[in-house]
Amino acid sequence: MEISKLLSALNPAQRDAATADSQHLLVLAGAGSGKTRVLTTRITYFCQHFDLSPWSIMAVTFTNKAATEMRGRLEELLGMPTKQLWIGTFHGLAHRFLRAHWAEAGLPQNFQILDSDDQTRLLKRVLKDMNLDEEKWPARQAAWFINSQKDEGRRARHISHNGDLFLATMQKVYAAYEEVCQRNGVIDFAEILLRSHELWLNNPTLLAHYQGRFRHILVDEFQDTNSVQYAWLRLLAGKEGMLTAVGDDDQSIYGWRGAKIENIRRFQQDYPQAELLRLEQNYRSTGVILKAANAVIANNSDRMGKNLWTEGTDGEPIKLYAAFNDLDEAQFVARSIEQQIGRGYARREIAILYRSNAQSRLLEEALLRAGLPYRIYGGQRFFERAEIKNAVAYLRLLGIRNDDIAFERVVNLPVRGIGDKTLETLRELVRAEGLSMWSAAETVIKQKLLPAGAIAKLAAFLHLIETLDAGTREAPLHELVDAVIKQSGLWQHHEKEKGEKGQARLENLQELVVAAREFDWDEDDAPSPLAAFLDHAALESGEQQAGEFEDAVQMMTLHSAKGLEFPLVFMVGMEEGLFPHEMALQENNLEEERRLCYVGVTRAMRQLYITYAEIRRLYGNESCKTPSRFIREIPAALVQEVRVKTQPVSSTPSPFRSNTPSVAVPRQTTLGGNESGEGALRLGQRVSHPKFGKGTILNFEGNGPNARVQVNFTDVGSKWLVAQYARLETA
DNA sequence: GAAGGGTGTCTTTTT
DNA sequence: GACACCCTTC
Numbered sequence: 001m002e003i004s005k006l007l008s009a010l011n012p013a014q015r016d017a018a019t020a021d022s023q024h025l026l027v028l029a030g031a032g033s034g035k036t037r038v039l040t041t042r043i044t045y046f047c048q049h050f051d052l053s054p055w056s057i058m059a060v061t062f063t064n065k066a067a068t069e070m071r072g073r074l075e076e077l078l079g080m081p082t083k084q085l086w087i088g089t090f091h092g093l094a095h096r097f098l099r100a101h102w103a104e105a106g107l108p109q110n111f112q113i114l115d116s117d118d119q120t121r122l123l124k125r126v127l128k129d130m131n132l133d134e135e136k137w138p139a140r141q142a143a144w145f146i147n148s149q150k151d152e153g154r155r156a157r158h159i160s161h162n163g164d165l166f167l168a169t170m171q172k173v174y175a176a177y178e179e180v181c182q183r184n185g186v187i188d189f190a191e192i193l194l195r196s197h198e199l200w201l202n203n204p205t206l207l208a209h210y211q212g213r214f215r216h217i218l219v220d221e222f223q224d225t226n227s228v229q230y231a232w233l234r235l236l237a238g239k240e241g242m243l244t245a246v247g248d249d250d251q252s253i254y255g256w257r258g259a260k261i262e263n264i265r266r267f268q269q270d271y272p273q274a275e276l277l278r279l280e281q282n283y284r285s286t287g288v289i290l291k292a293a294n295a296v297i298a299n300n301s302d303r304m305g306k307n308l309w310t311e312g313t314d315g316e317p318i319k320l321y322a323a324f325n326d327l328d329e330a331q332f333v334a335r336s337i338e339q340q341i342g343r344g345y346a347r348r349e350i351a352i353l354y355r356s357n358a359q360s361r362l363l364e365e366a367l368l369r370a371g372l373p374y375r376i377y378g379g380q381r382f383f384e385r386a387e388i389k390n391a392v393a394y395l396r397l398l399g400i401r402n403d404d405i406a407f408e409r410v411v412n413l414p415v416r417g418i419g420d421k422t423l424e425t426l427r428e429l430v431r432a433e434g435l436s437m438w439s440a441a442e443t444v445i446k447q448k449l450l451p452a453g454a455i456a457k458l459a460a461f462l463h464l465i466e467t468l469d470a471g472t473r474e475a476p477l478h479e480l481v482d483a484v485i486k487q488s489g490l491w492q493h494h495e496k497e498k499g500e501k502g503q504a505r506l507e508n509l510q511e512l513v514v515a516a517r518e519f520d521w522d523e524d525d526a527p528s529p530l531a532a533f534l535d536h537a538a539l540e541s542g543e544q545q546a547g548e549f550e551d552a553v554q555m556m557t558l559h560s561a562k563g564l565e566f567p568l569v570f571m572v573g574m575e576e577g578l579f580p581h582e583m584a585l586q587e588n589n590l591e592e593e594r595r596l597c598y599v600g601v602t603r604a605m606r607q608l609y610i611t612y613a614e615i616r617r618l619y620g621n622e623s624c625k626t627p628s629r630f631i632r633e634i635p636a637a638l639v640q641e642v643r644v645k646t647q648p649v650s651s652t653p654s655p656f657r658s659n660t661p662s663v664a665v666p667r668q669t670t671l672g673g674n675e676s677g678e679g680a681l682r683l684g685q686r687v688s689h690p691k692f693g694k695g696t697i698l699n700f701e702g703n704g705p706n707a708r709v710q711v712n713f714t715d716v717g718s719k720w721l722v723a724q725y726a727r728l729e730t731a
Numbered sequence: 732g733a734a735g736g737g738t739g740t741c742t743t744t745t746t
Numbered sequence: 747g748a749c750a751c752c753c754t755t756c
Contacts, residue, residue: 063745091746115746189746224745257744356742358748378744415732539746559743581742596743619741620747 001077003048006041010034017246017277018042019049024274026222026267027246030308031293031602032284032565035246039218040070042244043085044077046216054078056215058086060093060233062224064540066563067092070220086214090229091189092539094196098187099526099535101206105199108185110400110531113538117384118405119143119188125408126176129431137169145170146177150190151226151258153197183434184404193228200235211238222247222267226258234270243271249304250297253559253596255589264304282308284565284605286315292608292634293601299633300591308602317640318608320631325615325622325696326359326573327712330366332611332644333570337553338370340568340607347373351554351566353600355579358618359572360555367553377556382542387494387505388512392537394484398469399530402436411437411461414493418461422454438462464488477529478517485509515542558600569604571597574612575625597630610639687711687728 007015014034017027018041029035043059046052061067071087086093095113098105114122123139123146149159156175161167181187187195200207217237219225222245225233237243245267252261260266268274282290290308297303319336323329337350352363352374360376367374382388390413393406400406412418422444429440444450445459468487472480485491494505519533526532554566558579573579580593601608612627631639688694695711711728 089746095746113746116744192746254744256742358741361748417732419732541746557743578742583742592743617747 001044001079003045006044006077010038010041011281013277013279013281014038014041017279018045020275020277022273022275023242024267024271025242025244026264026274026276027244027279028264028276028304028306029246029248029279030282030306031248031251031599032282033279033308034283035220035248035279036070036073038279039220039244039246040073040077043074043216043218047078052215054082054085056213057218058093058214058216058236059088059218059220061087061089061220064089064092066220089539090225090232091192094192094232095535095539096525097196097199097210098192100524101199101203104203104206105195106182107187107195108400109527111185111187112396112400112403112534113192114181114186114188114405115384115538115541116143116189117389118186121408122180122186122405123173123177126173126180129427130173130176132169132173137173142170142173142177146174147188147190148258149174150188150194151228153194153228153231155194180404184402184436185400186403186405190228193232197228197232197235207235207238210236211241214241216242216244218244218246220246221251223249223252223261223264224254224259225263226260227263230260230263230266248306250300250306250595251562251599253562253592253599255592278306280306280308282310282602285310285602286312286606288314288317288638289601289604289608292318292638293598295635295638296594296601296630296633297598300594316607318610318634318638319642320639321609321611321642321644322627323611323613326362326613326617327366327696329572329611329613330362332642333363333572333609334366334370334372335644336570336609337367337372341372345568347551347553349567350570351556351561351564351568351603352570352572353556353558353561353603354572355558355581355596356573357557359578363555363572373550373552374555375550375552377554377560382508382511382515383537384541385505385508387490387508388537390490391481391485391488391509391512392534394465394468394488394490395481395530396534397438397465398472398480398484399528399534401438401465404430404437407437410488414489416461416489417457418454422450422458425450476517477519477521477533478513480530481516482513485513558596561603562599565603565605567605568607568609569600570609570611571600572611573616574610574628574631575616576628577625578616578618579628579630594630594633597628609642610634687730689728 007018010018011034014037017025017029017038027035027038029038039059043054043057046057047054059067059070061070067088071082071085074085074087075082086096088096098107098111102109102111120139120143123142124134127134127137127139127142149155156171156178159167159171159174161171181191200210214236217233219233224247233243245264247264249261249264252259255261268276285293285308287310290310294307321329321332321336323332333352337347340350341347354360354363357378364374364376383392390410393403393409396403396406397410408423411423425444426437426440429435429443430437433440433443435443441458441462445455445462448455450458464487468484472483475483491506491509494502494509496502497505516533519529519536521529521532526535558571577585579597580590584590584593610631612625612631614625615622616625617623686694686696689711697711
């Protein structure tokens with residue numbers, strides 16, 4: 001596309017950002033300010049206006065989704081295939097360097113990637129081998145420790161423990177883990193970045209080569225970079241390269257996994273000449289929504305500073321609903337969605353955002369009852385499913401016999417009578433001789449170190465892998481996958497499984513064959529289709545695409561909503577302790593929670609609903625909640641409280657009581673002729689009914705003897721009853 | 732080695 | 747309250 005035409009479609013700030021020719025550029029891009037558009041236009045501008053070859057541009061993102069999207073848009077803009085453009089995630093690009101220079105990086109050519117699940121399993125082994133009590137030294141904690149060290153660029157040898165037992169132990173574990181990984185030829189996610197960084201540090205010529213090649217590096221979501229990622233970028237950009245960082249300090253919500261919001265400031269310190277531009281005009285949300293977002297985020301200290309504005313109208317006020325419990329909240333959301341669909345919203349335009357996944361269940365149930373199709377984002381991904389990981393483990397063994405993680409995973413799956421005793425013998429050999437499990441097995445067989453029965457079973461397994469490998473050398477990838485699934489016995493194993501679960505697993509395995517058939521092998525990436533496919537499986541967890549185009553209400557955590565937008569948004573569970581989350585408060589992370597709130601509010605385009613419950617059941621016990629402080633941070637004038645029918649509202653003060661005393665509400669409504677003390681029916685009251693059993697009062701309608709009461713019974717669900725006939729007793 | 736019971740955990744998530 | 751994980755049992 002013609003560049004002048006592209007530029008004329010941008011506003012002045014966007015145009016400045018797209019065309020700035022300073023060597024170092026920092027763009028603070030507010031939510032909905034057209035950031036991706038600026039990035040892609042900037043790349044196009046540099047290609048066309050400066051005649052810079054796409055070959056010399058690198059664009060880095062955090063998720064595969066963002067990378068794919070950017071590539072798609074660029075293909076459109078540039079009007080040509082973008083294969084030579086290096087667009088990808090940090091991990092994807094770093095991995096590419098490692099594949100190309102495996103020897104210099106100190107890796108075997110066929111090194112494999114360990115996902116977090118593999119990592120934890122491996123660490124469990126390591127801890128066990130070190131005779132560390134797993135109660136006291138959980139694998140997950142060790143994994144967390146190692147990953148955060150790697151995120152900071154530290155190796156085991158860099159850790160000084162000063163006699164601290166925890167640090168000293170973790171250092172030993174880290175060192176042992178490094179060794180096992182090296183011996184097995186596997187690298188975890190954090191290692192991909194660290195290793196790639198070290199590759200350049202140790203090979204100045206190589207670094208110089210790439211510095212010469214990549215003349216312009218652009219990073220998206222810069223506020224989410226961790227220390228290694230930032231160091232990696234700086235190193236690659238070098239003295240000559242141009243570096244464009246686009247980000248929003250107000251949307252930094254991944255501090256807990258190593259992201260360094262400080263990198264934005266560091267960028268300015270490290271590149272004092274850097275140009276700073278702000279994109280503040282928002283094209284997404286109404287004035288009301290933006291004012292609310294601005295007001296909330298203004299409570300954070302030490303911001304870079306930014307104020308979103310729009311030329312659009314104010315739009316509808318934010319609707320606030322105080323539910324008396326979590327069930328009521330879910331029902332309210334379902335009812336409101338039905339209403340809004342009646343007013344013309346499509347289901348897919350509506351999102352429910354929550355702080356933690358546990359909240360989704362009640363909402364799901366309410367949507368289900370209302371007959372509203374929904375789709376939940378997040379949850380288990382395709383390549384993380386157990387059955388898929390099993391099949392992949394077989395594939396990995398075909399690739400490298402020495403892959404102990406894969407070996408351990410499937411040596412007895414499906415069961416072939418290779419038990420703990422056999423494996424312990426192998427592991428001992430592994431420890432003593434530094435062998436892999438596979439070669440240990442070969443030794444055990446050759447030297448008959450076990451009873452004949454065990455030897456035979458072990459030999460049969462090795463034979464199975466060898467035969468599979470030999471028989472599929474020439475076969476296309478999907479046939480290989482199919483053969484592995486069938487001949488390993490995995491297929492039969494799941495066929496025998498009863499219930500829907502086995503069926504679902506078979507379908508997933510089938511899907512793996514399909515994925516293999518559709519997989520496009522790029523020779524630059526890996527030496528064989530199988531190797532490339534395994535990398536793909538590790539690096540792209542395979543977000544479920546199925547059902548993506550179905551018209552369904554969208555449900556997800558606030559975190560996974562980042563980068564998305566929806567005409568109608570429900571932010572639910574806005575209670576102290578839940579959002580901001582208790583843990584965050586304890587760890588003094590209130591500001592990050594507030595940024596998360598900012599992210600949530602700015603997802604909404606036309607209308608925002610906020611709900612909270614006064615009583616919520618969490619982890620089995622009910623507790624009283626107070627409205628989130630974030631609600632109070634929204635100016636009252638932007639908010640309209642919603643009441644359902646002649647509802648008794650609020651047993652706790654409205655968050656706006658201080659601003660609008662006239663809204664003060666009677667404390668609690670009691671019902672029927674039984675207003676004195678003990679038998680009184682209240683919202684949230686546990687009651688029992690002679691026929692329906694126990695339940696909780698959800699709702700009232702009307703007054704006096706004809707009042708109706710809605711009870712959610714444990715066994716039969718929710719029912720409306722006329723109070724005077726219901727013979728409800730408080731339970 | 733599958734099934735059942737007991738125990739502990741329970742914020743957010745990509746790669 | 748739900749689920750995963752570990753251990754024991756048959």
